[in-house]
Amino acid sequence: MPRTIPALTLALALSFFAGCTSGQAPGGGSWTTLAPAPLPLTQNLLNPGRGFFTTGIDLLHPDEDAYAAVRAQGYTLAYPYETWLPADRELTEAELAALQRGFDLVRRHGFKLILRFRYSEAGDAEWSRITRHLEQLLPLIQANADVIAVLQAGFLGRWGEWHCWQASGPCHDGAAEKKYVLDALLGALADAGYDDLPVAVRYPADKARYLGDVSFTGDDDVPPPPEPVGGFAESAGLRGRIAHLNDCFLSSANDVGTYPDVPPERVAQWRAFTYAENAYLVFGGETCEAEDRDDPARARGARALAELERAHLDYLNADYHPGMLDRWRQDGIYGEIAARMGYRLVVEEAAWTKAPAGKAWAFRLNLRNDGFSRLKRRYNVVLVLRRGDRTVERPLGFDLRTLAAGATETFVQEGIAGLEAGRWRFGVAVRDPAPRLATRPEYAIRLANDLDYDGVNWLGTLEVAAP
Incomplete structure (x- = not known):
């Protein structure tokens, strides 16, 4: 079973395994990065269609x-x-x-x-x-x-x-x-x-x-x-x-x-x-x-x-x-x-730009596919952000089918709509395109990393500064 890391603990731990910069972000500025540990290659995941x-x-x-x-x-x-x-x-x-x-x-x-x-x-x-x-x-x-x-x-x-x-x-x-x-x-x-x-x-x-x-x-x-x-x-x-x-x-x-x-x-x-x-x-x-x-x-x-x-x-x-x-x-x-068998998607690095309240920001995901195959139907990739009892979702235009077996690919979404000031827990959900299954965690895709997972692959926390 994956090790669950509470959001606050994860926020404190980022300094141990996340760099602060990784080149210039769109429009200047820098990326905050996170490199979550991969799961052992022999740990099977209950992912759909494989x-x-x-x-x-x-x-x-x-x-x-x-x-x-x-x-x-x-x-x-x-x-x-x-x-x-x-x-x-x-x-x-x-x-x-x-x-x-x-x-x-x-x-x-x-x-x-x-x-x-x-x-x-x-x-x-x-x-x-x-x-x-x-x-x-x-x-x-x-x-x-x-x-x-x-x-x-x-x-x-x-x-x-x-x-x-x-x-x-x-x-x-x-x-x-x-x-x-x-x-x-x-x-x-x-x-x-x-x-x-x-x-x-x-x-x-x-x-x-x-x-x-x-x-x-x-x-x-x-x-x-x-x-x-x-x-x-x-x-x-x-x-x-x-x-x-x-x-x-x-x-x-x-x-x-x-x-x-x-x-x-x-x-x-x-x-x-x-x-x-x-x-x-x-x-x-x-x-x-x-x-x-x-x-x-x-x-x-x-x-x-x-x-x-x-x-x-x-x-x-x-x-x-x-x-x-x-x-x-x-x-x-x-x-x-x-x-x-099938796809096995591993996060090598997740990165995001500074996000002042109400201002657009960018998100980047470097993925590696350790599977024999690839994802062969297009799933909906969504950025999920949660603060208290408030949840906000931002669709990402990532087509994960393009990530071939044995390959690594970088997916970038710019111009993500701004958020209210505060600390947001965030993660990525990869959801079945069928409306009846879209909200079902059993039909979503778990990434092959040591992350808290409940239908959302929780990556960390995002600090949104007041304007």
């Missing part, structure tokens, strides 16, 4: 105790593995109500979903049943998009993974069916105002074919990949809305069919394409073997960490494959993986 996920909830049979246990067990993400759609009929009104209750419980207990609808391990359902279920479920997806971290395309194939290998019942994995599902999901999210919420597909070549970049009829004739996406959804359009998932990560040379391998050089080409896209798109899944069956050392120790960095890994199943997860514990890297 990390290991649990499979211990069921949307169709919501049990509040199971939902309440998610954060208590150290997770902010859950995948409702036991939520299987009925292949022989449409969903009943009672089942649709149960699904909504499940979403409500997710929101009540402060986590988000990795959501994939599917039918069975054996296959899917008749096509008319699939289209009817989509029709029934799209309104629920739209109404609850605020608590969906990533929507996996699903509906087709075994486990909803878009393949029919060794299927023993009805099964669909054709290009037309995949296009139908993607069109429906992407369109529904855009109509609901969530066109920055990713829809993830199991096979990278399927994304490229959907976008018209490549053409193929089977795994043996997949051409090289196109150029990877180079930005987020608002600039990249559909290319920035379709993400990748890998349910056999680090499990064989081609990750058990994730990447085409005819000719053999296709594996490296499509893996490089996927990893490059993951720099901007949410990426995760699960491992499906105890080790890489073709190169066991690939998934061990330093090599595993290096590949997770290259892959920009955001989330991973905490339950599967237990053999690989145990090996990571044996190698002493499990804690670091848990802490570094």
Whole structure:
């Protein structure tokens, strides 16, 4: 747990670890600076949209105790593995109500979903049943998009993974069916105002074919990949809305069919394409073997960490494959993986200018990203100032998505509206953009520093002089 420093104690302590000047501030004058201590790299933070996920909830049979246990067990993400759609009929009104209750419980207990609808391990359902279920479920997806971290395309194939290998019942994995599902999901999210919420597909070549970049009829004739996406959804359009998932990560040379391998050089080409896209798109899944069956050392120790960095890994199943997860514990890297998945934002320095009462002032934040990935949705960054029972908020125009994995960046806000004279405690809140979640500390981002945190990362005190 972080060490809590009372505001007055912190104000007295600033002289020990904060300099008084750091170059000229806008309009002259100087900066007052603060360099809070970082948390240990292996200390995992319960931040939204990242990390290991649990499979211990069921949307169709919501049990509040199971939902309440998610954060208590150290997770902010859950995948409702036991939520299987009925292949022989449409969903009943009672089942649709149960699904909504499940979403409500997710929101009540402060986590988000990795959501994939599917039918069975054996296959899917008749096509008319699939289209009817989509029709029934799209309104629920739209109404609850605020608590969906990533929507996996699903509906087709075994486990909803878009393949029919060794299927023993009805099964669909054709290009037309995949296009139908993607069109429906992407369109529904855009109509609901969530066109920055990713829809993830199991096979990278399927994304490229959907976008018209490549053409193929089977795994043996997949051409090289196109150029990877180079930005987020608002600039990249559909290319920035379709993400990748890998349910056999680090499990064989081609990750058990994730990447085409005819000719053999296709594996490296499509893996490089996927990893490059993951720099901007949410990426995760699960491992499906105890080790890489073709190169066991690939998934061990330093090599595993290096590949997770290259892959920009955001989330991973905490339950599967237990053999690989145990090996990571044996190698002493499990804690670091848990802490570094997704983004991990560390304050290297916070700085502010002298702020006479009623006069504009400036604020600066130097951040380092120690995560494997980065923040991939834009959160609202707010400066929170408190004096007694009075709280004032000043929005900061910081887009923290620009801070790439392994990078350091300086964010500056000038012209901040002035304050009344007195001593103000101040900090930074990084809030979910969804209105229903914006005031919920569970959905805000904690910075990886030894700071008092309650939904606001409290940095110190600001003295505002009387005019």
